[in-house]
Amino acid sequence: MGLARYTLYRLLQAIPVLLGITIITFVLANLAPGDPVQLMLAGQEVDEELVEAIEQQYGLDRPLHERYVTYMAGVLEGDLGYSIHWGQPVTELILGRVGPTLLLVLSAYAFAIATAIPLGIIAATRRNEPTDHVSRIVALFGVSTPSFWIGIMLILLFAVQLGWLPSTGLVYPWRGPDAYAWIDTWPELLYQTARHLLLPMIALGTLQMATLMRVERTQMIESLHGEYVTLARAYGVPERTILRKHAFQNAQLPIITIIGLNLSTALSGAVLIEYVFNINGMGRLFIEAIQALDYQLIMGITIVFGTIFVVGVIVTDLSYAYIDPRVTYGEEE
Amino acid sequence: MVTFHHGLSRRQLLAAGASVSAATIAGCIGGNGEDDDAEILDPEEYDYDRDEPDDEDAARQSSMVYTQELERDEDFDPVVSNDAYSFQIITLVFDSLYEFDYEYELQPKVAVDFPDVERDDTRFIYEIHDGIEFHNGEELTASDVAHSFRAPVEEETPNMSTYDMIEEIDVIDDYQLQVDLAHQYGSWELFNQAVDIVPEDARTEDREEFNENPIGSGPFEWHDFQFGEYVELERFDDYWDEPQPYMESIRFEDNVDDASRVSEMLAHDTDAIGDVPNDDWGQLEDEDDIDVHVTESPSVTYIFFNTNEGAGTADPNVRRGIAHAFSLTDYVETYLNNAAIPLVTPTSRITNDLWEFPIEEWDDEIYPEYDPELAEELLDEHAPDDWNPTFMAPDDERATLAERVATRLDEIGYDMEVQTMDFGAMLDQTIYSEADPDNYELYILGWTGGPDPDQYLYSLFHESQEQLTNGHHYDGSDDFHDTIVEARETADQAEREQLYTELIEEVLTELPALPAYTEHNSMATGDHVRDMHVHPQMQYNPHLVSEESNVWIED
Numbered sequence: 062m063g064l065a066r067y068t069l070y071r072l073l074q075a076i077p078v079l080l081g082i083t084i085i086t087f088v089l090a091n092l093a094p095g096d097p098v099q100l101m102l103a104g105q106e107v108d109e110e111l112v113e114a115i116e117q118q119y120g121l122d123r124p125l126h127e128r129y130v131t132y133m134a135g136v137l138e139g140d141l142g143y144s145i146h147w148g149q150p151v152t153e154l155i156l157g158r159v160g161p162t163l164l165l166v167l168s169a170y171a172f173a174i175a176t177a178i179p180l181g182i183i184a185a186t187r188r189n190e191p192t193d194h195v196s197r198i199v200a201l202f203g204v205s206t207p208s209f210w211i212g213i214m215l216i217l218l219f220a221v222q223l224g225w226l227p228s229t230g231l232v233y234p235w236r237g238p239d240a241y242a243w244i245d246t247w248p249e250l251l252y253q254t255a256r257h258l259l260l261p262m263i264a265l266g267t268l269q270m271a272t273l274m275r276v277e278r279t280q281m282i283e284s285l286h287g288e289y290v291t292l293a294r295a296y297g298v299p300e301r302t303i304l305r306k307h308a309f310q311n312a313q314l315p316i317i318t319i320i321g322l323n324l325s326t327a328l329s330g331a332v333l334i335e336y337v338f339n340i341n342g343m344g345r346l347f348i349e350a351i352q353a354l355d356y357q358l359i360m361g362i363t364i365v366f367g368t369i370f371v372v373g374v375i376v377t378d379l380s381y382a383y384i385d386p387r388v389t390y391g392e393e394e
Numbered sequence: 395m396v397t398f399h400h401g402l403s404r405r406q407l408l409a410a411g412a413s414v415s416a417a418t419i420a421g422c423i424g425g426n427g428e429d430d431d432a433e434i435l436d437p438e439e440y441d442y443d444r445d446e447p448d449d450e451d452a453a454r455q456s457s458m459v460y461t462q463e464l465e466r467d468e469d470f471d472p473v474v475s476n477d478a479y480s481f482q483i484i485t486l487v488f489d490s491l492y493e494f495d496y497e498y499e500l501q502p503k504v505a506v507d508f509p510d511v512e513r514d515d516t517r518f519i520y521e522i523h524d525g526i527e528f529h530n531g532e533e534l535t536a537s538d539v540a541h542s543f544r545a546p547v548e549e550e551t552p553n554m555s556t557y558d559m560i561e562e563i564d565v566i567d568d569y570q571l572q573v574d575l576a577h578q579y580g581s582w583e584l585f586n587q588a589v590d591i592v593p594e595d596a597r598t599e600d601r602e603e604f605n606e607n608p609i610g611s612g613p614f615e616w617h618d619f620q621f622g623e624y625v626e627l628e629r630f631d632d633y634w635d636e637p638q639p640y641m642e643s644i645r646f647e648d649n650v651d652d653a654s655r656v657s658e659m660l661a662h663d664t665d666a667i668g669d670v671p672n673d674d675w676g677q678l679e680d681e682d683d684i685d686v687h688v689t690e691s692p693s694v695t696y697i698f699f700n701t702n703e704g705a706g707t708a709d710p711n712v713r714r715g716i717a718h719a720f721s722l723t724d725y726v727e728t729y730l731n732n733a734a735i736p737l738v739t740p741t742s743r744i745t746n747d748l749w750e751f752p753i754e755e756w757d758d759e760i761y762p763e764y765d766p767e768l769a770e771e772l773l774d775e776h777a778p779d780d781w782n783p784t785f786m787a788p789d790d791e792r793a794t795l796a797e798r799v800a801t802r803l804d805e806i807g808y809d810m811e812v813q814t815m816d817f818g819a820m821l822d823q824t825i826y827s828e829a830d831p832d833n834y835e836l837y838i839l840g841w842t843g844g845p846d847p848d849q850y851l852y853s854l855f856h857e858s859q860e861q862l863t864n865g866h867h868y869d870g871s872d873d874f875h876d877t878i879v880e881a882r883e884t885a886d887q888a889e890r891e892q893l894y895t896e897l898i899e900e901v902l903t904e905l906p907a908l909p910a911y912t913e914h915n916s917m918a919t920g921d922h923v924r925d926m927h928v929h930p931q932m933q934y935n936p937h938l939v940s941e942e943s944n945v946w947i948e949d
Contacts, residue, residue: 147467157621213653220661228661229654230647339649339658341622349465352817 068379075371082367083136083360087129090356119145132360141364142357146350151361154346159365161231162342165334166327168262170320173269178316180270181277186304188282196274203271208330212264212337219260229339232257261338265330269323276319280312287311314381321377325370434723435675435732437688437914445925447640447946454629456947457643458923460936461655463669465648468621471597471605472590473545476552481933482668483625483646487529488590488610489635491520491539494931496942498692498744498845500588503635504534504611509573509587515885516561516575518587524569526634528593529615536571541594543573556586578885581846613639613939623647639939640946659684659918665947666919666926666936672791675732675916683921687928690735692742693913694850695792695840697799698824698866701906705831706781713905715772716836717762720802724764725795726911734911740854740901741847741894742912744930748845749891751898760902761909770806782809783835786824789814792838795910799836825865837865840913842932847894848882855901868906922948 116122120131132142141151184196220228232253238244244253284290285308293303332344343362350358447453462479469475472484492500502508504526509518526534540563546553547560561576575582591611597604607616611634614627625646629639647664649655652671658664659678670678670686679686699707699716706712722736738753738761739746746753773781787796793814800810813834815823824837841863843849853863856878860867868874874897881893901907917928917935926945929937938945 148469213657216654216657216661220663221657224661228657228663229649230663336651337654339647339651339654346622 064379068375071375071378075375078371079364079367083133083364084129086360086363087132087356088125090354090359091125091128119143132357136364141361144350144355144358146353146355146358151358154358155343155361155365158341158343158346160233160235160342161340162328162331162335162344164231164233164258165261165265165331165340165342166324168258169266169269169327169331172262172266173273174320176266177270177273178277181274182281182304182309184274184278185281185285193278196278200271200274200278203267204275206267207333208264208268209333209337211267212261212334215260215264216337226260227257228260230257231261231338231340261334261340264337265327265334268330269320269327272323273316273319276315277312280315281308284308284312317377317380321374324373328366328369433731434727434735435688435914437690437735440686440688442685442687442927444943447924447948450640452949453640453946454642456641456945457645458641458665458945458947459645459647459663461658461664461667462646462648463652463655463667464650465622466625466646469605470608470616470625471592471601473542473549473553473592473597474551474601474605478933479648482935483627484590484608484610485612485934486614486627486644486938487608487612487616488592489526489534489612490588490590491522491542492588493940494588494845494929494934495940496689496927496929498748498930500584504539504591508583511583513574515578518573518575518582519566519570520573520587521570523634526611527632528596528611529609529630530593530596532593532595533568534591534593534611535568536565537568538594539589539591540565540571541597542589542591545592545597557589577883580882580884580887580890581844581848582885584846585844585849614641614644617643637939637941637944640944641938644936644938656918659920662920665923666917668917668935670732670916670918672730672733678918684918685921685923685926686916686918687926688732688914688916689928689930690742690744691842691913691915691930691932692744692844692849693840693842693932694737694740694742695734695838695910695913696740696854696907697795697836697838697910698864698907699905700829700831700835700837700866701869702829702831702867705829705835706778706783707835708831709776710904711772711776713908714762715769715776716799716803717769717905717908718765718772719769719806720799721764722910725798729791729794730911730913732914733916734913737909737912738902739898740907740909741850741898742843744912745843745845745847745850749847749894751891751895756899756902760899762905766802766806769802773803773806773808777808782811784811784813784833786813786815786820786834786837788817788820788839792840796836796838825863826861827865828861829865829867838910847890847898848878851878851894851897851901852882855897855906866906868904870904870906871900874900924948 113122120128135142139152141155143149144151144154147154180196180199184193187193216228219226232241232244232250234250234254238246238250241250241253244250287308290303290307293307294300298307328344331342332347334340335342335344336348343365346358347362349355350362462482464479466479466483467475467477469477469480470484470487472481472488475481475484489504491503491505493503495501504522506521506523509520511518520536520539522534522536522539528534543557543560543563545551546556547558559575559577559579559582560573562574564572564574566572579586592604593609596609606619609616613630613633613635615630617628618624618626626643627646628643629641633639649658649667652674655667656671656674656678659667660681670688675686678684699705699713701708707716726734726736735743737743738757739751741749741751785796785800787793793812796812796814800812803810820837820839824834824839827833841850841854843853853859855864855868855870855874857875877893877897881890881897884890884893915928915930915932915935917926919926924946925943927937927943929935936945937943
């Protein structure tokens with residue numbers, strides 16, 4: 062099977078997965094206790110007629126399966142519904158919030174990869190030495206500490222105590238310097254973006270970093286003990302070359318897998334990190350949607366998160382071939 | 395029917411609602427919520443003196459960032475909006491016919507004076523100041539005031555019930571109008587007539603545009619807005635009234651996470667935050683360059699009893715037994731000493747002060763004090779056999795109170811189950827339910843009322859509001875519900891006071907709900923923010939300019 066056919070095959074496979082996500086979310090959201098109309102009108106003197114009128118307006122008076130079919134028909138046309146809480150199209154709300162979340166998640170991944178791989182290699186090449194012990198402790202701390210707690214500690218240290226970095230918020234580079242009264246130039250805008258992003262990026266990326274580092278270390282140790290490495294050493298290949306060309310490349314496949322699978326952890330972590338750092342991203346919107354029992358917004362965000370995850374996994378699978386030429390997509394004649 | 399104004403309504407039940415993560419995270423920065431030696435904070439000790447700048451020109455270049463404690467709904471048309479946090483901005487952009495002072499009493503603003511009252515207290519003739527301009531340069535006239543009264547009803551907005559007793563409005567000339575009510579309405583002069591005035595032409599031209607780019611006649615005009623992120627206002631230099639504001643601009647952001655908001659304040663990333671969490675009060679107060687502000691508010695928390703047939707709590711003796719079983723003062727001292735004060739009436743303390751109710755007498759003679767022996771005696775005699783009540787509470791500090799009640803009942807031999815859930819589910823299971831005793835016999839919720847007792851008694855106890863704003867299903871004495879309506883539709887305030895006294899005494903005697911505590915409005919500011927005074931009406935905060943305060947930033 063060629064790459065194109067495999068890609069098509071994986072995309073077709075994704076359809077029932079996404080459909081399953083929508084069905085489960087739709088049913089769970091609708092079975093959850095709480096009435097969105099009553100919540101919307103909480104505290105007001107209302108009558109049954111008003112409640113009925115609102116239910117009719119948002120289609121809440123129709124049976125569950127009818128609502129699902131209508132909803133999915135809209136989704137296929139790019140319409141994710143209408144937020145009962147915000148009074149805005151869900152697609153618009155999500156588009157307004159997806160940028161900060163992607164910026165946060167991608168930067169956290171960049172931080173994780175940039176730190177985990179060198180640290181994993183160092184730990185593997187200096188196995189059972191103090192450097193290895195320290196890196197393992199760091200990894201243990203990273204995987205066992207909640208990201209929101211790391212975030213709060215970073216805020217207390219770098220924002221409150223030292224005053225080096227801002228405690229909350231993000232500066233969005235795509236808005237340009239004109240959007241910020243206190244920023245004049247593009248370099249300044251990018252500098253401020255980096256300053257604001259640093260703490261949430263580290264808070265969210267620490268778990269990814271720790272996970273990746275542990276896998277990288279294990280894989281590198283395994284590779285460095287492989288027969289082909291022993292053979293290369295016997296041939297007198299320099300250690301640096303062995304490390305780079307023989308051990309490192311072979312050790313990266315599991316890393317790619319972990320990166321893909323951890324996308325869901327990163328997205329769910331972003332929900333809390335956005336709260337702690339007061340970032341107006343999809344995670345915060347998701348919590349607000351749940352608190353307001355805004356079904357269509359919950360559905361919309363779940364579909365977007367689900368799609369990001371599914372696409373992420375497909376891209377991960379496809380990237381295997383580029384990392385390791387031995388990987389093929391099915392039997393080759 | 396009417397009670398609410400200034401965006402109270404939608405947030406009334408939400409007053410103490412916290413975010414999911416906030417409750418979890420808050421403890422990381424603050425304490426553990428318990429302080430056995432804590433004394434209950436007295437808001438009067440934080441009644442700061444007025445302040446005046448040495449350099450007025452410098453003060454007029456002030457700008458500040460204010461961080462709100464909940465996200466706004468982003469509805470900025472006062473005809474439509476019923477969101478307290480949007481209203482914190484609306485009150486700076488729009489002038490109202492009357493406005494609340496710090497004593498929570500209405501004072502004329504756009505109105506020249508209090509209205510002439512005729513036709514057996516159902517006709518109100520208003521005169522307004524001439525020469526008031528909206529931010530678009532159009533003059534504010536009586537016709538705009540009339541539109542502001544009419545529009546919520548004609549457009550059936552969420553604020554409709556505040557004005558739907560109006561029968562007719564007659565614009566006499568550019569500066570006078572006559573408002574006729576269909577019947578007497580007790581809180582009209584205390585509350586409802588404080589309408590925010592919108593420019594009829596600009597608003598009706600494009601309502602959606604107006605909602606996101608509002609034009610008022612207030613001390614600040616709209617400058618910039620990013621949906622879900624911030625609102626920036628700038629001083630309106632042609633403002634008609636005195637004093638002119640010192641602040642040149644203000645930017646509103648929000649941060650719903652308590653710990654994160656406090657961090658912002660500690661890191662000086664904002665100039666002021668709304669709502670100081672109870673456990674962070676001491677830390678902020680100890681900072682040399684941070685001031686904390688607090689005042690009493692009309693927010694009250696109650697324990698409601700299911701009085702439906704079949705519930706153990708249908709018997710008033712059982713309700714009284716539960717009320718005697720625990721100490722609310724002890725609870726507030728331990729968990730909410732900086733954020734609340736125990737309460738003995740279903741109306742807030744600030745409302746009680748305005749109405750001069752006999753609080754001490756009620757406290758001494760009717761309100762059930764902590765008396766575990768009496769509790770045991772009452773419950774042993776009146777509670778059903780094998781009585782295992784369920785107590786529902788939102789998953790915030792109110793759940794702690796529910797747990798405490800359960801613990802005390804356990805000590806005298808009664809098993810109570812506490813169920814905590816998120817706010818939406820909680821409302822669905824209690825207020826909006828049929829009050830099945832198998833589901834719950836007690837629940838705890840808060841309510842934000844106002845200066846008029848009607849704003850508590852009608853919504854929380856009148857039968858018409860069952861499954862809308864109350865879920866205890868209290869039948870009351872023969873004329874209980876009629877008396878609530880009579881008090882609402884009576885203009886004679888002395889007569890109303892008598893009626894409310896009777897009603898409150900019945901509530902305290904029969905206990906369909908046990909008043910627990912009243913919460914404070916609080917704020918923290920950098921000490922460079924000068925002449926800030928927190929207002930009891932939450933929607934008025936930050937209160938930047940009035941005869942009683944004029945905020946500026948000192949370099």
